[in-house]
Amino acid sequence: MDNSQVISGIGFVKKKFLLLLPIFFGILQSQTVKFDNPILDLGSVKSNTKVKGVYKVTNQGKSYLQISELRPSCGCTSTVLGQWALQPQESSLIEVTLDTTGLKGDVTKSIQVVTNDPQNPTPLLTLKAKVIPDLDISQEAVFWINLSAQPLAQTIIRFRSNLGQQVDINAVDTGSSPWIKTSTRIEGKDALLVIDGNAQKINSKKRYGIDIINVDIIGAHKMRIPIKIIWELD
Template sequence: MVRKNKIFIILISIVVIIGAFLIFYNTQNKSSQPPTISISEEEWDFGKIKEDERPVHIFTIKNTGREELVISRIRSSCGCAATMLSSDNIQPGKSAELKVTFNPTGYNGLVKKDVYIESNDPQLPKTKVTIIAEVEPIPSPKAFLSNSQWDLGLISQGDLPTFTFTIENKGELDLIIDKIDASEYIQYDTEIPLTILPGEKQEVTFTYNSSQHELGEVRESVRIYCNDPRRKVFSLRVNGYIKEKPAPTVSISPVGISFNLVNDSEGETIGKFILA
């Protein structure tokens, strides 16, 4: 009887030891396999695309580890690459989709943009994917302004300073300036709409009428609207300071009298005087 009890106790002890070992092994094995990020492609080539296309690619992000993968941040090297992630938290063995949409407006030729991914993967906390495209521009007008700021400086109330700048069309189609928004103090000498042919330039002159403007700082802008698909509105900043107009000066003429007196033969004084 005593012997049987000893055998039973020994068997129970073995089971407990084995159980404890298995629990310890599983715990150690799990802790040795933290979240691991795996991405379907490191880069994606869209090939040749038109400037007005919006190609999309979906990267698959998989968690091949044994703990939850948390995507803490996604950012692109350019606003032209928009991203959308289906889930920030990825369980072991599961995946999430990273949708990248490329906007090639304004680009020409080979373009490479990166999307950076940050996660709680201890081995690879930061990684990236790259999108590539060969952009073929579509014919369009391209507006370029010679200046973006008009500095009036210090002027007196009532002054009429002028400013001339150049609008150039570096595109392949006609550039049309269809609207100019300016304050009541700013006039311009150009008829709107204004058409500028490809490769040509047009000067525009503004006049600032400060006679009705209050004294002090000037902070305004002129907005120029056109049919350039890359940038439909341009701004010209206007800065300066208006001081009080100096009071008019009074001048008196003549400012002097010159006498030229002599005695004649009879002793009388005669002469002339000159106003100067």
């Protein structure tokens, strides 16, 4: 390799380096989005309530940070941003509200933040909570098997308020299942549903099936609870 080739190679590398310098310094000078708590855990919360939490967002870059949109993953989550444009080192708060109506158990939602940060244009925030339902049901499905050998079956389901209130069963609809009978009773503040089945009265040629009974509950809220009866004769 002669000297001209070496000089040409060095010139190419130098030219490429000079072309990349503006990009490199542009990144150093650009806006940078930073969240103090990208994962927010609200802990245990009650159902049918609205719970609030806060994320802190900071512009750690050297140019202004523009937040153009907040995109919650669910209609149960709403957001309010205090300030959409942040100067360098300036902070703002994102207030999030989780509506727990219809939710229960461990819940995880997300919020996508749309920014002009070239390195992180759409950061994702995570919202967690454990939703405690107003009503605790001992079981929502009943399994009766081998009814040919043992045609008479019984299951007792307990309904208990997690708010410490009295629970009453207002009505039970067994639909088109004449082989299923129900009765109710009160035990302390709990309501008990007694479900009796007589497989000899099943009006079907099927050997298995699913019947649904609907239980109307009066407690902290009026609600209708579907209970599945999953059965098989053999």
